Amino acid sequence: MQLQLLWKLQELDLSISDLQSKIEEAPGLSGVHEAKEYLENLEDDFSEKADQLKSDRKQLKQMELEEQTIVEHINELKDSMYGGKVTSVKELEQMQRKVDLLAGDRVKLEDKMLNLMESIESLESELNDIEKQINQAREDLNKKEKQLQDKLSDLNQDLEEMQARRGELAGKIDQKYLDKYQSLAEKHQGKALARVVDDICGGCRVFISSAHRGHLYNPSAMVYCENCGRLLVKLD
Ligand SMILES: [Zn+2]
Structure with a gap:
């Protein structure tokens, strides 16, 4: 009789050990780790692009101020040129050259601003997409975490029951x-x-x-x- 009980105990112990392996493996098999990593990568990407956007916007503002300064400078020169105060041809020619140079600077600056605006626009749209992906990834992660918790809770309950049965059985064996x-x-x-x-x-x-x-x-x-x-x- 004792040997039969011992055999039952061995079967129970083997089942317990199986269950313990399942509990240990459950997090690895749940996909939670991968889902977390995927979400973190998206968040890193988002924050990197958000920083870039912030710096691009700041740069654009600086360029706008720079352009304003150029325009003011051009206007001042034109006021002087056409105001009648400056009469020297040489001086007028010099001023005109300056106006031309400034106008050239302005065109170059506006080109740069245009490029920057395009980059800002594409960053905004990318960030929008990434945000959607992040929301989806977060949902997916929550779902996988919930599934894992449910599974672990079931397995642990089974384990507790088996261990209780084991205690009872072992009590009957010399x-x-x-x-x-x-x-x-x-x-x-x-x-x-x-x-x-x-x-x-x-x-x-x-x-x-x-x-x-x-x-x-x-x-x-x-x-x-x-x-x-x-x-x-x-x-x-
Ligand atoms: Zn043998």
């Missing part, structure tokens, strides 16, 4: 059997006991000698496989 089981289980990856089916050890598949076999019918005897050392149990 300590000397439990001790033997424990030390054999460590040696055989949790499989301390082997079933005997058709006179073959279920642990190592080796035939059990007839001399040895006889002991299996003594329910209180502890019989070990001569080949692998596992405790043999014959189930009905």
Whole structure:
């Protein structure tokens, strides 16, 4: 009877160990890590582009001020030229050259501003897209986290139930059997006991000698496989 209980205990322990592996593997299999990484990459991308946009807008404002200064300068020169105060032809020619230079600067500046405005516009649209992707990624991550939590909560509940059953079962088994089981289980990856089916050890598949076999019918005897050392149990 003790051996049968011990066999049940081993089956339960193997199931518990399976369940513990599932609990350990669940986060890795849930996709939460990947979803988090994906979201973080999007957020990094967003903040990088948002910084770029901020700096582009600042630069555009500076250029607008710069242009205003050029225009003011041109107007001042024209006022002087056409105001009648300056009469020297040479001086007028010099002023005209200056106006032309400033007008050239203004055209160049306006080209740059146009490029910058295009870049700002495309950044704004990119940021808009990334924001949508971030919202979706966040939703996906939340969903995966929730699924993982639900799964872990189910698995942990099963584990608790199994451990309670194990405690109950172990309470019915003599300590000397439990001790033997424990030390054999460590040696055989949790499989301390082997079933005997058709006179073959279920642990190592080796035939059990007839001399040895006889002991299996003594329910209180502890019989070990001569080949692998596992405790043999014959189930009905
Ligand atoms: Zn064996």
